Amino acid sequence: MISIAGVELEMLERGKGAPILYLHGGAGIAMDVPFLDLLAQERRVIAPSHPGFGRSALPDWLDSIDDIAHIYLELMDRLGLVRTDVVGFSIGGWVAAELATKVPERLGRLVLIGPVGVKTGKPDKLDIPDVFAMPRERLDALRFHDSAKNPVDLATLADDELNIVARNSETLALLTWEPYMHNPKLKHRLHRVNVPALFLRGASDGIVSADYLQRYAALIPKAGIETIPDAGHLPQVEQPKATAAKVLQFLGSGAKS
Amino acid sequence: MKAWHFSENAYPYLPPEDEYESIRVSLPNRIYDPAKGAALYDRYIDEWLVAEDEGMEIMLNEHHQTATCVDPAAPLVLAALARLTKKARLLILGNPVANRRQPVRIAEEMAMVDVLSKGRLECGFVRGVPYEVLPANSNPVRMNERQWEAMDLIVKAWTNHDGPASHEGRFFHHRNINIWPRPYQQPHPPIWVSTTTPGGAGRVGSRGYVQATFLTGFKGTPAIYDSYRKGWREAGRGSDVPIDRLAYAALVYAGETESEARAGAEKLLWYMTANKVPLHFCYPPGYVPTPVHAQILRGAAIDQHAANRANATVDKAIEAGIMFAGTPDQVFRQIKKMYDDVGGFGHLLIMGQAGFLEHDETVRGIRCFAREVYPRLKEAFPDTAISGARPERVVA
Numbered sequence: 346m347i348s349i350a351g352v353e354l355e356m357l358e359r360g361k362g363a364p365i366l367y368l369h370g371g372a373g374i375a376m377d378v379p380f381l382d383l384l385a386q387e388r389r390v391i392a393p394s395h396p397g398f399g400r401s402a403l404p405d406w407l408d409s410i411d412d413i414a415h416i417y418l419e420l421m422d423r424l425g426l427v428r429t430d431v432v433g434f435s436i437g438g439w440v441a442a443e444l445a446t447k448v449p450e451r452l453g454r455l456v457l458i459g460p461v462g463v464k465t466g467k468p469d470k471l472d473i474p475d476v477f478a479m480p481r482e483r484l485d486a487l488r489f490h491d492s493a494k495n496p497v498d499l500a501t502l503a504d505d506e507l508n509i510v511a512r513n514s515e516t517l518a519l520l521t522w523e524p525y526m527h528n529p530k531l532k533h534r535l536h537r538v539n540v541p542a543l544f545l546r547g548a549s550d551g552i553v554s555a556d557y558l559q560r561y562a563a564l565i566p567k568a569g570i571e572t573i574p575d576a577g578h579l580p581q582v583e584q585p586k587a588t589a590a591k592v593l594q595f596l597g598s599g600a601k602s
Numbered sequence: 603m604k605a606w607h608f609s610e611n612a613y614p615y616l617p618p619e620d621e622y623e624s625i626r627v628s629l630p631n632r633i634y635d636p637a638k639g640a641a642l643y644d645r646y647i648d649e650w651l652v653a654e655d656e657g658m659e660i661m662l663n664e665h666h667q668t669a670t671c672v673d674p675a676a677p678l679v680l681a682a683l684a685r686l687t688k689k690a691r692l693l694i695l696g697n698p699v700a701n702r703r704q705p706v707r708i709a710e711e712m713a714m715v716d717v718l719s720k721g722r723l724e725c726g727f728v729r730g731v732p733y734e735v736l737p738a739n740s741n742p743v744r745m746n747e748r749q750w751e752a753m754d755l756i757v758k759a760w761t762n763h764d765g766p767a768s769h770e771g772r773f774f775h776h777r778n779i780n781i782w783p784r785p786y787q788q789p790h791p792p793i794w795v796s797t798t799t800p801g802g803a804g805r806v807g808s809r810g811y812v813q814a815t816f817l818t819g820f821k822g823t824p825a826i827y828d829s830y831r832k833g834w835r836e837a838g839r840g841s842d843v844p845i846d847r848l849a850y851a852a853l854v855y856a857g858e859t860e861s862e863a864r865a866g867a868e869k870l871l872w873y874m875t876a877n878k879v880p881l882h883f884c885y886p887p888g889y890v891p892t893p894v895h896a897q898i899l900r901g902a903a904i905d906q907h908a909a910n911r912a913n914a915t916v917d918k919a920i921e922a923g924i925m926f927a928g929t930p931d932q933v934f935r936q937i938k939k940m941y942d943d944v945g946g947f948g949h950l951l952i953m954g955q956a957g958f959l960e961h962d963e964t965v966r967g968i969r970c971f972a973r974e975v976y977p978r979l980k981e982a983f984p985d986t987a988i989s990g991a992r993p994e995r996v997v998a
Contacts, residue, residue, distance in 0.1 A: 507900060508892055508896045512892045515895065518887040
């Protein structure tokens with residue numbers, strides 16, 4: 346645990362080398378650990394649990410993704426991350442994008458895996474399907490290429506882990522309910538992100554569409570797009586090796602810290 | 603004891619249940635025929651007027667995007683009732699304050715109804731059931747906090763009389779609060795809050811507001827009332843909790859004969875049997891405490907929800923204390939049993955119409971209750987009683 350701006354954050358740190366700041370998605374960090382271990386074979390991985398996720402505290406005043414980005418500005422200062430690569434998944438990609446608009450000069454390269462955070466489509470159609478208004482089976486069908494690869498079994502999970510799953514979804518609702526899954530201001534700020542950026546998407550992602558990703562990537566000057574086959578919204582969970590390989594290849598030897 | 607006739611203004615003319623996913627939130631409104639709906643409004647308002655004629659008080663509520671309660675703007679119906687009635691108290695239970703963006707607007711609406719009715723408003727505030735968050739696009743997280751800030755802001759708007767006041771709170775911001783009209787009743791209309799958990803009731807008790815609880819039965823009600831009384835006493839309001847601070851809502855149907863009562867009671871069960879709602883509308887994240895949410899994820903609630911609907915029978919509902927039905931004598935005894943068991947309550951909120959309980963049947967039920975049960979209740983349970991003072995409750 347580390348106390349940042351008065352908020353107790355659970356920290357996962359693995360490996361050595363140039364740092365990667367990894368920002369998890371709405372379901373928390375637990376599922377991503379095998380993927381992070383792969384990254385840690387070559388790099389130092391720093392992965393906080395966002396406020397209200399995992400065992401991190403949730404202060405009363407915090408209610409937006411942007412608030413989290415501000416906390417991570419201070420985390421970067423504390424850890425001396427002068428120039429670091431940032432990898433964010435789903436709402437973690439949104440946090441990363443907010444962060445990148447604030448201090449582009451503090452970033453090396455940026456990887457956004459199935460990110461949310463902008464609204465690029467028409468008002469009468471949701472860019473991101475309403476995850477709060479569908480049965481769990483439908484949600485899992487959208488999240489996974491192969492639902493059998495969902496590593497979380499709610500029926501057998503220990504009580505404390507199950508509490509974390511429940512709390513994660515509550516914090517997700519708090520942060521993303523309205524405006525739904527986006528900050529209307531973000532798309533007008535992304536032009537500031539002048540570092541090389543890679544948008545990654547699982548080919549079967551039912552949450553983040555290929556169109557959405559393309560429109561999102563178009564908002565960042567130096568952005569490319571790649572697809573991970575046989576994966577849904579969580580390519581780092583369904584295809585950890587292929588995803589880690591793509592990420593490490595893009596990041597190269599890494600920015601100097 | 604005061605008795606309140608309550609109708610949800612249901613629209614029961616629905617296709618077979620297996621043809622739709624949910625009676626709430628997502629049921630397409632093409633099913634709603636406005637002509638039939640208009641006739642239903644006339645009819646339900648007439649039934650409230652019958653209840654007033656029979657000496658009962660009037661209660662209404664608000665839900666959204668649902669056939670179970672086609673009253674998405676309860677203050678509008680309340681305004682109509684304010685002009686159509688002359689003597690009944692008018693209880694709105696309630697304004698879904700956690701889901702409304704402008705508490706000051708609620709203060710205005712309620713003050714206006716209070717003036718229109720010349721001081722007959724009883725103003726309820728509710729957090730809103732879980733299926734309301736999607737229709738309102740209202741964040742299910744931190745709803746309790748929003749509800750209490752909104753309620754306090756409404757009271758401030760009602761009681762501030764010397765030009766603009768301000769409120770810069772956690773959820774609501776108003777720089778210029780100066781409502782016209784101000785309430786007819788001074789300092790403001792009586793406040794009611796509905797709660798179905800002991801945690802919420804303690805806080806309501808500490809404020810001294812009227813606590814209403816719905817269908818919590820023999821099982822759930824005692825802990826809620828105990829918590830209310832504890833909250834009342836700990837806030838320094840004195841050791842005696844007036845009976846008129848507590849209200850209980852149940853399905854009620856009285857008939858001259860057992861068979862007539864049974865027929866009416868069967869139809870009232872529509873409230874429970876028709877409530878087809880998928881789980882993802884029932885438990886939005888943040889609505890219930892995290893450990894409860896966790897067990898729901900595990901599947902605990904799935905069985906419970908299905909069981910509640912499948913087990914909805916008149917006998918079981920009476921046994922559970924969520925329905926009082928039968929001959930006048932039977933209904934009186936059922937209510938007395940509940941009263942004694944929970945330490946007493948001063949208001950009986952009567953869900954007296956549901957689904958296909960037709961107008962004449964509804965009116966017969968109202969009249970039978972009002973003429974043959976209500977006088978006995980008033981005599982047996984005076985409004986001057988103290989809640990929780992009965993010897994049965996002191997034993998523990």
